[in-house]
Amino acid sequence: MRQKNILFDLLLTFLKIGLFTFGGGYAMLAMIENSCVTEKGWISHDDMMNVTVIAESTPGPIAINCATFVGYRQAGLWGALAATLGIVLPSFVIIYSISSLLDNFLEIAVIASAFRGIRIGVGFLILQAAAGMVKKMPKKPLPLAIMAASFLLMLSANLFSWKLSSISLMLLAGVVSLGLFAAGAGKGGNKG
Numbered sequence: 190m191r192q193k194n195i196l197f198d199l200l201l202t203f204l205k206i207g208l209f210t211f212g213g214g215y216a217m218l219a220m221i222e223n224s225c226v227t228e229k230g231w232i233s234h235d236d237m238m239n240v241t242v243i244a245e246s247t248p249g250p251i252a253i254n255c256a257t258f259v260g261y262r263q264a265g266l267w268g269a270l271a272a273t274l275g276i277v278l279p280s281f282v283i284i285y286s287i288s289s290l291l292d293n294f295l296e297i298a299v300i301a302s303a304f305r306g307i308r309i310g311v312g313f314l315i316l317q318a319a320a321g322m323v324k325k326m327p328k329k330p331l332p333l334a335i336m337a338a339s340f341l342l343m344l345s346a347n348l349f350s351w352k353l354s355s356i357s358l359m360l361l362a363g364v365v366s367l368g369l370f371a372a373g374a375g376k377g378g379n380k381g
Contacts, residue, residue, distance in 0.1 A: 195264045196271045202229065203256050203275025214244075214251035216311045217276075218318035221252065225259050232259055234325050241322065246359060252276055331369060335362050 202224050210217045218241060225231045232240070237255075244254030253276055260272025287294050295301055326332055339358055346353035 192264060192267070196267055198229075199260050199263060199268055199271040200275040203260075203272045204279060206252075206256075207276040207279035210252075210314070211307045211311055213311075214253070214255075215318055216314035217252040218255070219314055219321065221255050221259070222318070222321060231263055236262075238322060238325055331366065335366060338362075 206217055206220045206224060210220050222234075222237050226234055226237050240255050240258045241251070244251045244258065247254055253273060256272040256276040257269045260268035260270070262268070264271070295304065323336070326336065339362055342353065342358060343355070345351065
């Protein structure tokens, strides 16, 4: 009985997140954290930080990867399927309906105006997720330095139109961190 309840709860929770969040995976992170960490207690804040990093560096959309992780953690394979279905289904139904019913959906003045407003809201959701991650990040020199260097590099890439992939930046940050870890381990400790 508990298994059915948790599967239904996972499905409903991620249906709600998938239905009421615009802007993709990064915008969904704040709602996933609120629902799964704060309200339900399914995972800890540290788990959320770890799954976000793992979900970002594995194939597929970040929100779907996070949902699959939470579902699996709660109810194994069936939980992963329920959570994944919950987060994917609303977008699939909405996009399928729009594409089959309206040829020029975004050319409708009311819809175009609504989406301009939604874009602003999405930006704030992404900033909220980023601020939450920064607050929970260890306040040690190495993570702070990597974060600052990554931010400056991505800002410069955007300002000067450099072609810099976020994947390249994550790999570079990982290599730097591993290199500093190895150097610290060779000296008998790690200060980062």
